[in-house]
Amino acid sequence: MDNGNEHNNIPVWAFERIEIVKPDPDWKEKGIREREELHNVLSAFNVKQVEHIGSTAISNLPAKPIIDLMASVPSLELIREIAETLALHHWHYVPPKLDKKPWRRFFVKVKNDKRVAHLQLMQKGEERWEKLLAFRDKLRTDAHLANEYAVMKSQLAQEFNDDRERYTEAKTEFVNKVLFS
Template sequence: MTDPLQPENWPDWATEAVEIAPANPNWDAQAQEEIGQLKRLLQQFNIHQFEHIGSTSIPGLPAKPIIDLMAEVQSWDDMDLIADQLNPLGWNYVPPELDGREYRRFWVRVKDGKRAVHLHLMRPGEERWDRQIRFRDVLRKRPDLVEAYAVLKTKLADENKEDRESYTAAKTQFILQVLDEGV
């Protein structure tokens, strides 16, 4: 039997290189289209609140061309039923033991063999929900921070091209600084 926890058994999209694309003004429209589809697919699970987060939600910011969405789910108990709705449309569930983040349930939508959309499901009251929104909203108001973050992301993507986790971890200090400033 194949062990899905072993990297040699992961699909190609799970280890794709970190690539930063120029800002795309269509990212928000793409996010809204995905949200509309997800609302219809997941309405029976009382999942109604969705947010476009991450770098693609910040106008003018270069980013990995992956739309990040966040939605509030009442319980983790419905993941198998949610999978029945999402899997036929190219969504892949990344279980917490692989994701390494107990506070969320993580889904990746794959198109043409590459990550296209991430869905972060979080329960009500999760602190990271507010942090995601706050970070996005601060950058939307501060072009100077967008510029600084763009430079940092490009540098870190070059340094960590084959290691998505290291790339993400290396951005943490900047993110925390923005959140601490509470701009």
Template sequence: MDNSKEHTKIPVWAFETIEIKKPDPDWKYKGIREREELCILLSAFGVKQVEHIGSTSIPNLPAKPIIDLMASIPSLEPLNKIAETLKSHEWHYVPPELDKRPWRRFFVKVKNDKRIAHLQLMAEGEERWDQLIKFRNKLRTNSDLANEYGAIKSHLAQEYKSDRETYTAAKTEFINKVLHN
């Protein structure tokens, strides 16, 4: 097999470097628009709740300019139909064997070969749902925690600019500290 041909099938956005941007008040409104669109697109599959999470949902926090969302669904059973529906709205499905997080199904919204949003689709009752909400809410209400997280993210983004997986893993200690205090 010719690996160079295989490599060309991997989308450009899969190798995007990590860039932390200054807080943008427009992220809130982009989150609202994405949530509203996803509520409409996914309502046929029983989705009743879509949340804007992640750093772009926290006022005054530096972040990658990617709107992170999550949706709760009664069952992951109709995944193929969901992926078809989302694909026509610029969402790309990342299979679990690539995502390596079996508790969710992951989608990336892309425009001009750049990520603009992420969607974590989770079965109702998934414990990580509550953890993500708790983390977001603690940072929204505690500016010291938000500032500390911003500094950690900026440092890690420089250190792991081309390695999203290590960047994400390196934030785990801080996230666990926030969740368990």
């Protein structure tokens, strides 16, 4: 797979700085379009559910301008074929060795060397599926929680703006508080 401008086989989008921007009313429509496209592309692999998750799925929440999605697959056994199919639609596969999350398969959609969407493929029945939906739905219905999350994300984006993994890890305590309170 050709990833465009690469240095040492590492695509430039792999090192994008974390940038939190003001809420964009177009995110909802972009999420719908990405969901529909993914559903059409992945239906050949018996994918029945694609969800828009993450901060761009929550009205009025500042976020990285990247549409986060997840799809449920019956099995991860066909990942090579799925990755080849998604590559035709600008999705880049990040293998588990690099992603370091063996419970999912991760893809990044890139346009003009910038991330525009993320996709997590999870095997049907994966417990994190319901947790991600629950977190999204709690923030959608609780403006105070959503605001608290927005403030924290902005602070973390400044602190870890060159380290996506540490940024994500630093949000875990808040996510768990929302899910288990």
